[in-house]
Structure formats: structure tokens, C-alpha cells
């Protein structure tokens with residue numbers, strides 16, 4: 001399929017290095033109306049969250065929404081049926097400046113955290129799998145290199161990753177250690193024959209993008225210290241038999257993204273490819289913070305798509321005396337609950353994004369919005385699915401796909417109960433993990 005990305009580029013690609021951070025937030029650049037008769041309730045933006053955005057953020061969101069609705073939406077159904085991910089999607093996103101969008105320099109757009117969340121929201125309105133592939137590239141791998149890499153690593157990887165020409169994967173989860181990555185078994189030790197190299201051995205599982213990744217950010221325990229370190233593995237430099245990345249097939253969620261394992265057997269990695277100054281779980285968790293933020297706004301996009309589709313269906317479907325389903329109170333309550341959660345979730349995520357750019361967001365705040373927005377998106381999507389009756393079972397009504405995807409968003413990057421434990425520890429001062 002040929003995608004005329006240039007159409008979008010010509011019209012409105014995200015300006016590289018646009019100075020969003022210096023803009024005053026929360027809509028003060030827009031005059032506030034005081035006339036009550038000008039107040040309008042918009043069911044698509046019930047709390048007028050758009051008023052909190054800068055003009056540049058609105059422009060970024062519009063660019064992303066246009067691309068997603070015109071070029072991603074038409075192919076998602078078949079991709080989901082075939083369990084197929086087209087890596088060209090990352091190049092298309094790269095052409096529009098959507099990858100690593102918060103990064104300053106290295107060919108990245110340098111937009112605000114909120115703007116990057118609006119990108120994830122636009123993509124996830126189509127499919128959480130497309131958003132996952134993008135988030136891994138942008139937040140987990142590019143973000144990790146930008147925050148923790150050497151200057152040489154940044155120059156080597158970031159510009160090509162920003163174009164989507166190099167694809168990244170982030171390997172933290174292992175077959176025996178998911179919620180508890182601190183117990184990981186993957187080990188890095190000095191290579192027995194290659195001076196200046198480490199040898200990595202172990203397995204990672206449920207890794208987004210791993211079968212198609214060119215560069216794999218893998219977390220392993222350094223044998224000498226027992227501390228977790230980050231390593232950038234270049235697939236092209238791995239001798240045969242030292243790195244395998246088989247796909248995990250027959251998923252019942254996130255089928256439009258590609259997921260796999262990473263098997264390393266004495267995989268040689270230059271010492272220069274290790275992140276220099278970060279050890280322990282602080283490394284992976286700082287990448288996860290940004291990615292979790294993207295999920296928090298992203299899932300509100302999936303939920304808003306469910307609301308719009310359920311509303312339309314309820315207006316058109318007639319039962320009992322020719323009444324549309326929308327006339328019935330139980331149907332209205334489902335829509336009211338979902339719209340309320342989507343609106344609250346959006347406003348809360350914008351607030352955390354603003355704090356993040358000021359250096360004032362804590363991991364607990366991000367846990368709170370990630371957990372709440374994922375839980376509410378999954379719950380409401382499941383309830384809205386009922387409005388479609390038997391038709392919900394057909395994939396052409398789109399809602400079942402969101403429900404299956406949203407289960408995954410609630411599970412990965414910290415399952416919701418794990419985020420509850422993070423919050424519970426902060427509230428009580430007592431940790432309940434073990």
C-alpha cells in the first residue's frame with residue numbers, strides 16, 4: 001500500500017524544535033468568555049479540555065489526527081485480522097515528526113509533554129497496537145537514549161530513529177519476571193574473547209517490536225556488581241545464533257502491533273553501547289515514566305472512539321415501538337459514565353503533563369493517571385460494547401478490538417494493581433509488594 005505521506009508533510013508537519021515549552025499553558029492566551037450564553041456543552045470535549053492547550057499543541061494534535069484518521073484507520077481492520085504490523089507506519093510517523101516528539105534536537109520536534117500525549121491519543125483512537133509500536137520507539141527507546149545515553153549513542157541512533165528508519169525495542173520483562181523486574185535473570189559479563197565487549201545471555205518476553213527491531217535496549221544484570229544496566233544491541237552486529245527474536249503469534253489483543261521474545265546467548269555488545277551513568281531500576285523506570293504518561297492520554301483516545309461509535313449506533317438502532325436505543329435511560333447512563341471518565345482522564349493527564357514539563361511530576365502522579373485512565377477506559381469500553389448487542393461480536397463495529405486492546409494497556413507498563421501498590425506505598429509509607 002502506497003501512502004502519500006507527502007500530502008501531510010506539505011500541509012502541516014510538526015515544526016522541528018518548536019518552542020512550545022515557553023508558551024503559557026492553560027489557555028491564558030485565549031480570552032475567557034464571561035457571557036453565560038456563550039457556554040456550550042460539547043459531548044466530544046465535555047470539560048472543554050481544548051481550552052487548556054496552546055495553539056501549537058492544537059496544531060500538533062490536528063496533524064496527528066488527520067494522519068491517523070485518513071491513513072491508519074482504513075487499514076487497521078485488515079491488519080488486526082491478519083495480525084500484521086507494517087513497519088512503514090513508523091516511517092510515516094517519522095515523516096510527520098511524531099516520533100520522539102518531546103526530544104530537543106537530533107531531528108526531533110521538541111514539543112511539550114502534553115503535545116506528545118495528544119499524539120498518542122490520536123493514534124490510540126485508531127488502535128492501541130499502533131500506539132504501542134510508536135510509544136516503544138519514542139518514549140522507551142529514544143527517550144531512554146536521550147536521557148541516559150552518551151553523546152555518541154544519541155548521535156548514532158536518534159536521528160535515524162526519529163525518521164522511523166531504525167526501529168527500537170525495549171526488553172525488560174522476562175518469562176519469570178514481569179511485575180518484579182528487579183529479579184531479572186539476564187546477565188552481562190565481560191566477553192571471554194572480545195576485549196571491550198560484554199556478553200549478554202538470557203531471555204525477554206512480550207517485547208513490542210522485537211521481531212522487527214534494529215536496535216534493542218535490553219536491561220541486564222552486570223555480573224561484576226549485580227546491578228541492572230542498559231545495553232543497546234545492534235541486530236546487524238550480532239553473530240548468528242547469539243540473538244533470536246521470534247514473534248509471539250495468535251494474540252487476542254494488540255494484534256495490529258508486533259510482539260516477540262528476545263533470546264540472547266553470549267551476545268557480544270560493545271562496552272560503548274552500555275548506558276554510562278545509570279544503574280538499578282532507576283534506568284528502566286525513567287523510560288517507563290514517559291511511556292506511561294503517553295498511555296494515560298492514549299487510552300482516552302480509544303475510549304472516545306468507543307463513545308462516538310456507541311452514540312452513533314444508539315441513535316440509529318431502533319427497538320420497541322421504533323424508538324432509538326438512545327432514548328432509553330440505561331443507554332444514556334452508559335454514555336454519560338464513559339464521557340465523564342474520558343473527560344476527567346483527559347484533564348488530569350493534561351495537568352500531570354504540565355507538571356512533568358516543569359519538573360514537578362512524580363512517578364506516583366503518573367501511576368495515578370496511567371492506572372485510572374486505563375481502568376476506566378477498559379471498564380467503559382466493555383459496558384459500551386453492550387449497546388451494540390450481537391453486532392458487537394462483528395469486528396466491523398470496531399468496539400471489540402478496543403476492548404481486547406485495552407486489557408493489554410491495563411496490564412503492561414505496570415499492571416493496575418501494581419500501580420495501586422505504588423500509590424498505597426506513597427499514601428501509607430508502607431510497601432506492600434512483598
Ligand SMILES: Cc1cc2nc3c(=O)[nH]c(=O)nc-3n(C[C@H](O)[C@H](O)[C@H](O)COP(=O)(O)OP(=O)(O)OC[C@H]3O[C@@H](n4cnc5c(N)ncnc54)[C@H](O)[C@@H]3O)c2cc1C
Nearest residue numbers: 170171172173178179206207208254412413415417418433
Ligand atoms: C502485548 C504486550 C506487549 C508488551 N510489551 C512489552 C515491551 O515492549 N517491553 C517489556 O519489557 N514488556 C512488555 N510487556 C510485558 C508487560 O509489561 C508485562 O506483561 C507486565 O509487566 C505484567 O507482567 P506479567 O505478565 O509477568 O504478570 P505477573 O507479574 O505475573 O502478574 C500477574 C498478576 O499478578 C499481579 N501481581 C503481581 N505481583 C503482585 C503483588 N506483589 N501484589 C498483588 N498483585 C500482584 C499483577 O498485578 C497481575 O495482575 C508487554 C505485554 C504485552 C501483553
